Amino acid sequence: MSADLALLGRQVRHELVALRRTPLTMILSIVFPLLFFILLAAVVGNETIDSRQGVRLAQFLAPSMASFGVVMATFSFLAAGFAEARSTGVLKRQGGTPLPRWALLGGRIGAALLLGLVATSLVIGTGAALYGVQVFARTLPAVLVTLVLASVSFSAMGLAAALLLPTPQATIAVTNGIVIPIAFVSDTFMVNGTLPSWMSTLGWMFPLKHLVNLLGDAFNPYLTGTGFQLDHLAAIAAWGVGGALVAAWALRREQDRTAVRRRQARSARASDARPRRTTSPSPAALLVGQVQHSVRVLTRDATAVFFAIAFPILLVALIPTVNGGGDQRMADGQTLGAFFAATMAAYGAAVTAYVNLPTGLAEARDLGVLQRMHATPLPAWTLLAGRVVGAQVVAVVTLAGIDVVGGVMYGTPIPAALPAVLLTLLLATTCFAVVGIAVMTLVRSASSMIGVTLGVLLPLCFISDVFVVGVSYPPVLQGLSWFFPLRHATNALTSAAGATGLGGGFSWVHLGVLAAWTLAGAAVVAVRFSWVRLEPRQRRRV
Known part of the structure; x- marks a missing residue:
């Protein structure tokens, strides 16, 4: 058991070290949520809502930006990295090593989980240090459970997307093309406005809105309780299970067919050969x-x-x-x-x-x-x-x-x-x-x-x-x-x-x-x- 944990830890460390070679991932996963939080706080202001309890507007903005950081660090980051490893043959070469498949996937999911926790900590920490965001001890266990469950679920969906889409470029485009619109209908960027009813209903069909509401309620100073809401957690877990099943099916299909397609050079026939240019082309x-x-x-x-x-x-x-x-x-x-x-x-x-x-x-x-x-x-x-x-x-x-x-x-x-x-x-x-x-x-x-x-x-x-x-x-x-x-x-x-x-x-x-x-x-x-x-x-x- 200890040997398996050590192997998983080394694989997680390997994936985190590889992040240094992809600055775009760091920007999208960590810098974007923190930057959006700071800029939105500057745009809408951080006025005091309740002077008696010291509640400021950033108290309700920070949880949504932290949720955005989680989905970017897990769903988008993991999908892009896995698709890149798949297209460059890294997964094929790793398949020929003694590294178990569970350690390979667990390392990527673990790295995504840590990246999401870092993104969340930066947003919440910056909010607490600079914008008066209050953190409540009674809801911290619920926050941690929610973040771990959401990170694993979004990671499973990211793996499924990476295995279904043909290229890394398509994976990046599709995953971000999914996240950005869903973020809008999931109250991620909303502070004072109200979504149309059809947009709000559409948002509840996806797991991000459940995550935004879970974290938002956990940081809401006017609510009581531990912050555990089984209905929202169940919705997030259901999406994770679905993503894991699709990923397992796609991975099995990937193993059954040729991993890398070789491009054959086309031989030009003499009858099809075009005459060579005898003069330099004009500007x-x-x-x-x-x-x-x-x-x-x-x-x-x-x-x-x-x-x-x-x-x-x-x-x-x-x-x-x-x-x-x-x-x-x-x-x-x-x-x-x-x-x-x-x-x-x-x-x-x-x-x-x-x-x-x-x-x-x-x-x-x-x-x-x-x-x-x-x-x-x-x-x-x-x-x-x-x-x-x-x-x-x-x-x-x-x-x-x-x-x-x-x-x-x-x-x-x-x-x-x-x-x-x-x-x-x-x-x-x-x-x-x-x-x-x-x-x-x-x-x-x-x-x-x-x-x-x-x-x-x-x-x-x-x-x-x-x-x-x-x-x-x-x-x-x-x-x-x-x-x-x-x-x-x-x-x-x-x-x-x-x-x-x-x-x-x-x-x-x-x-x-x-x-x-x-x-x-x-x-x-x-x-x-x-x-x-x-x-x-x-x-x-x-």
Whole structure:
């Protein structure tokens, strides 16, 4: 028994050590819930609700963010890691070792459990230290039991998702595509608002809402008792059992068929051979080819497609709905649907151009692809310009999808100043892309690149009127938001979307700031861009 526990402990430690190689997992699992808690506390305020008992608004916000941390650390993290191990053949190689299957799965579930506890502890600890969140000894046993049960249940569902979905990219896209909408209908991000009745009913069908209510009641100072609620615990356990059964069936199916499919090289027949090019391609042909390649790269990754295209469209459907409906009028007369359509277009362009594009370039640089391309007739400006134009194409596609959803759900018309909307979006996308490429030249690896870009973009989204509107921020955050280009892009797009004239809608001050950032980023790229990744010693020699 002790030997089995030691084996399981070593496997858990191995999985935790592997986390250092995946900064995206750490960001999604630990940083996101804590960051959302801090930003939402700043957005909605942390006013005192009950001065006699010292109850503040964060008392009811912390449990929901802790629940979000649990589901991200277990369901999303475990599914992504298991799918990656499956696709790279790690599971097949581990199957040929003396490591028992139960230890392999138990190590991943144990690592996910510890990660969820860390995420929860950070949220609750930060709330207690900075926001006056009260922790009650009478409900601590119930909190611990709930967290362990929820972590195991969500882990089982994550294993099932990883075994059913074909690729790691699809797994990341689908799991996050499931978690985010369910979080909205499970009162995770709700503080003062009320969901429509059909959304509230839908939320009760999934385990996250039961977890949110369990932790919320355990931290509710106006309730009594130990915090154990068997009905909610039973619902969470039922989902876990179902996930475990599906995972066991999928794992058995995986063992019965070929684990890795080999791709056979296609031999070109002489009759099908195309004539070789005898002249160098023109710059225009090279640019068109790079644009086509860039669009393929940006759209063939299911994860990139979800976060850059599907996620903004999904938020346009959700955010106005939970805030009273997309036809609600704001102070300036613009509807919520039109406003968030513009902000989500800016967000989608930023994810495509500032996160996905430079991360793809960094990966190509790390793998030596750019170095091999350097030996071809392709100039550097053609490579970079093709990437930027490809990002613009994806941003326009995202805008079209957002407009379709807004028109169908809220009756939002096509903006009267459509030329201004399109030109503003193209300039904003260019700015994000150039700045992102500049950051790529300063960051050494692709794994660090995604951590840097997401770590900058997501906080800026909250203070740049992307996810919320009409919020008064502290002067420091207010000034910081106006320094970076995202807020200028958001304001320029919302102004263009609300303009009434066909030829109007241009916010020249905001566009000027975007142009300035573009020129500054281009200057950095001109000096720093290299086809290869230079190590410190190589840099000194150069």
